[in-house]
Amino acid sequence: MIEMKEFHLDIPVEPPKELESLFLPIPREYVEDTYKKDEFLVLVGPQHPGSGHMRLIVRVKGDIIQEVIPDPGYVHRCVEKIAENRLYIQNIPLVERPSIMDSANFNLGYVRAIEAAMDIEVPERAKFIRTILAELCRIGTHLYDAAILAVFIGHTTGFMYPFGIRELICESLVRMTGARFTSSFIVPGGVRRDVDEKTLRWVYDATFAIEKRLKSFERIFIKNPTVIARLRDVGVLSKEEAIKFGVVGPFLRASGVEYDTRVVEPYEAYEELTWDIVTADEGDGYARFMVRVNEVSQSLSIIRQCITSMPDGSYISEQIGEVRGNFFDKFADIVLPAGEYTTLTEAARGTLLFTIVSDGESNVPYRMRIVSPGWLYLRGFMEALKGERLADLQAIYGSFGYFPPEADR
Amino acid sequence: MISTLFEIFKSNMVQIPLIQPIIDYLMQIPLINFIVALILWRPFFAVVIIPGLTVLLLYLLYIVWFERKLTARVQWRVGPLEVARPIRGAIQALADGLRYFFQEAIVHKEAHRPYFVQLPILAFIPILLPIAFIPAGNVVGIKSPYAVQLVVAFLALIPITIIAIGWASNNRFAFIGSVREALIYVSYEIPFIIAVISMIYLYGSGDPYVAVEKQSIVPGAIMNPIAFLVFIIAMLMATSRLPFEIPEADQEIAFGPFVEYSGMLFGLVMVLAYEKLYVMALLFVILFLGGWSGFYCELLGDLNAPLWLFIKTIIVISILAIVRSMYARYRIDQAVRYSFSWLIALSIVALVIGIAVGWIV
Numbered sequence: 011m012i013e014m015k016e017f018h019l020d021i022p023v024e025p026p027k028e029l030e031s032l033f034l035p036i037p038r039e040y041v042e043d044t045y046k047k048d049e050f051l052v053l054v055g056p057q058h059p060g061s062g063h064m065r066l067i068v069r070v071k072g073d074i075i076q077e078v079i080p081d082p083g084y085v086h087r088c089v090e091k092i093a094e095n096r097l098y099i100q101n102i103p104l105v106e107r108p109s110i111m112d113s114a115n116f117n118l119g120y121v122r123a124i125e126a127a128m129d130i131e132v133p134e135r136a137k138f139i140r141t142i143l144a145e146l147c148r149i150g151t152h153l154y155d156a157a158i159l160a161v162f163i164g165h166t167t168g169f170m171y172p173f174g175i176r177e178l179i180c181e182s183l184v185r186m187t188g189a190r191f192t193s194s195f196i197v198p199g200g201v202r203r204d205v206d207e208k209t210l211r212w213v214y215d216a217t218f219a220i221e222k223r224l225k226s227f228e229r230i231f232i233k234n235p236t237v238i239a240r241l242r243d244v245g246v247l248s249k250e251e252a253i254k255f256g257v258v259g260p261f262l263r264a265s266g267v268e269y270d271t272r273v274v275e276p277y278e279a280y281e282e283l284t285w286d287i288v289t290a291d292e293g294d295g296y297a298r299f300m301v302r303v304n305e306v307s308q309s310l311s312i313i314r315q316c317i318t319s320m321p322d323g324s325y326i327s328e329q330i331g332e333v334r335g336n337f338f339d340k341f342a343d344i345v346l347p348a349g350e351y352t353t354l355t356e357a358a359r360g361t362l363l364f365t366i367v368s369d370g371e372s373n374v375p376y377r378m379r380i381v382s383p384g385w386l387y388l389r390g391f392m393e394a395l396k397g398e399r400l401a402d403l404q405a406i407y408g409s410f411g412y413f414p415p416e417a418d419r
Numbered sequence: 420m421i422s423t424l425f426e427i428f429k430s431n432m433v434q435i436p437l438i439q440p441i442i443d444y445l446m447q448i449p450l451i452n453f454i455v456a457l458i459l460w461r462p463f464f465a466v467v468i469i470p471g472l473t474v475l476l477l478y479l480l481y482i483v484w485f486e487r488k489l490t491a492r493v494q495w496r497v498g499p500l501e502v503a504r505p506i507r508g509a510i511q512a513l514a515d516g517l518r519y520f521f522q523e524a525i526v527h528k529e530a531h532r533p534y535f536v537q538l539p540i541l542a543f544i545p546i547l548l549p550i551a552f553i554p555a556g557n558v559v560g561i562k563s564p565y566a567v568q569l570v571v572a573f574l575a576l577i578p579i580t581i582i583a584i585g586w587a588s589n590n591r592f593a594f595i596g597s598v599r600e601a602l603i604y605v606s607y608e609i610p611f612i613i614a615v616i617s618m619i620y621l622y623g624s625g626d627p628y629v630a631v632e633k634q635s636i637v638p639g640a641i642m643n644p645i646a647f648l649v650f651i652i653a654m655l656m657a658t659s660r661l662p663f664e665i666p667e668a669d670q671e672i673a674f675g676p677f678v679e680y681s682g683m684l685f686g687l688v689m690v691l692a693y694e695k696l697y698v699m700a701l702l703f704v705i706l707f708l709g710g711w712s713g714f715y716c717e718l719l720g721d722l723n724a725p726l727w728l729f730i731k732t733i734i735v736i737s738i739l740a741i742v743r744s745m746y747a748r749y750r751i752d753q754a755v756r757y758s759f760s761w762l763i764a765l766s767i768v769a770l771v772i773g774i775a776v777g778w779i780v
Binding site: 050052053058060073160161162163164165166167168169170171174230231234236237239240399400401402403404 | 490493494495496591592595661662664665668669670671673743744745746747748749750751752753
């Protein structure tokens with residue numbers, strides 16, 4: 011490498027006027043300092059084809075990113091505040107909204123907090139059905155993120171294939187719950203309805219169809235040399251960095267940390283099934299992508315195991331009783347005992363925390379707190395961008411699968 | 420004056436036996452005969468009809484539709500269909516063009532107005548000029564023994580207009596886009612020119628007639644396969660097609676130099692790359708695929724050569740359209756590194772082969 015010498019020209023530089031009117035969440039001195047240092051600010055988003063619903067204030071020197079300051083909140087929908095004014099049962103559709111791809115996991119996290127508060131024992135069959143739903147949504151989310159990654163690095167076929175494959179997931183969810191996603195199927199004590207043998211058989215067959223189609227996706231996208239060239243050694247987070255910046259989920263596992271909430275604090279049927287934690291050591295964009303690709307095959311295996319070993323029994327707890335026809339009678343007047351109830355769930359993009367604070371006398375939560383995985387790994391995402399090229403911004407963005415509505419809640 | 424011109428046109432008309440009776444009839448009518456003679460005047464016919472402007476527009480209609488349709492087929496979709504259902508949405512590009520035509524072309528405050536507006540139109544000059552020099556049999560605009568070199572020289576002017584467009588736009592993304600365009604330009608131009616020079620050595624001349632004549636037995640693609648490969652890759656880079664769609668990368672820099680354009684001006688800049696591809700493919704067919712030689716049909720007469728040239732060009736471009744659905748985009752530093760390492764190495768190998776084969780033949 012030839013060491014390039016830098017010559018400082020003392021020319022008075024003025025930051026552009028329009029930066030003053032853009033409500034940047036950074037002090038004025040920062041902008042002036044940047045422009046004095048032969049660097050400049052590129053505002054990526056919120057109306058940028060490669061930014062999602064957020065603004066990234068990128069400080070670049072030439073083509074190299076020096077620092078990125080996120081400006082999230084463009085899709086903040088006050089989910090936590092709205093939840094304080096709704097019945098517990100009415101909050102179920104609400105909490106699904108931040109991440110509609112991953113609705114079952116969000117639904118599950120919220121419902122488990124209620125169950126923890128009310129000491130409801132969930133029957134085995136309901137647990138297995140919930141696990142199937144959660145894993146279907148996990149596959150759907152991973153496919154969605156893979157599609158976004160593909161279109162971010164200019165591979166349109168890689169965008170269309172996962173969306174084509176995801177139709178099978180949606181069809182499975184339709185047959186099981188009646189909605190393509192955001193089905194609100196998981197209720198305190200179990201699930202809304204029983205799922206019959208024929209439907210489960212269909213889902214079982216669908217997993218093989220998904221696997222077959224993933225093969226062609228692998229040929230055109232995963233093993234594509236241009237994709238590997240774009241993602242390998244890009245946005246590297248070492249093991250220590252990943253832990254330090256609080257990265258969660260598949261992105262933490264891609265840096266070599268074997269942590270999965272499904273193993274650490276098992277819930278539902280995960281204890282009774284055999285599956286591996288997928289990890290990778292590189293911590294680069296390709297590793298983050300491959301971890302999720304391998305998680306899809308693990309999830310397919312989990313779904314198959316759930317269906318083959320599906321226990322008989324009731325789909326809803328005896329403490330609740332039959333909910334068909336008298337749904338509101340059962341759930342409208344839920345009042346949680348006073349206290350604070352927290353659950354950790356492994357959503358598709360990482361650890362999801364739900365906290366419900368109840369005052370013990372009202373039928374709405376006193377306070378509900380959601381810490382979504384997107385919000386947790388935003389810091390790691392910003393750190394991974396440092397020192398990379400501006401063209402890598404979208405590749406790293408896609409490799410994290412950052413989903414602003416989920417992070418902003 | 421008019422009669423002198425008429426005599427000039429009449430003396431050098433394209434002979435097409437198929438429509439000869441109609442032409443004979445039209446030539447008897449005053450005034451109409453002047454227009455017919457002008458249209459069929461060989462230089463005019465070459466530049467304006469085929470392989471010039473008219474088929475260029477037809478080609479634009481076709482390639483935009485075909486590329487979208489092919490990509491859709493690969494991607495489990497249907498593609499454009501609703502505009503003219505019976506012909507599978509084939510005039511989609513025309514509908515888009517009409518829409519662009521009636522849209523407001525916004526010129527923003529920061530833009531350098533005169534350049535911003537005139538550059539998309541100026542960019543047509545280096546695209547249309549080479550067509551005047553590309554011959555198709557005896558239908559030729561300007562006959563020159565240096566036609567190949569001239570076409571390469573005119574092609575080198577196109578990136579300059581694009582860089583100027585980016586400068587006139589006065590936008591961050593346009594600026595990054597034009598810097599990328601400049602980088603990709605220096606990286607493809609050298610291998611491209613060396614590949615062309617190797618073919619000129621092979622044929623011993625830059626004259627397309629000599630090149631086509633020398634390919635009467637074996638096409639140039641087989642005589643110098645390395646130059647063939649280098650030319651294809653350089654063509655992909657030059658027309659910013661995936662995997663080298665770097666200057667326009669819409670997810671990264673939102674169409675780069677063209678980010679501020681709208682309406683008709685956007686329509687003009689959008690087809691720039693397609694037109695450049697057309698000119699490069701014409702050169703490619705002449706250098707590597709035997710040019711206008713092909714099965715001769717008596718009825719078509721002089722139209723045979725341009726038709727063959729056009730058909731071969733369309734086939735080449737249609738095959739190149741598949742890369743769009745196959746590859747992701749490289750990063751600019753990767754593209755520059757590849758072209759300055761193995762692409763230049765390959766082109767030098769091609770040059771050696773060209774000199775060796777040219778010496779044998």
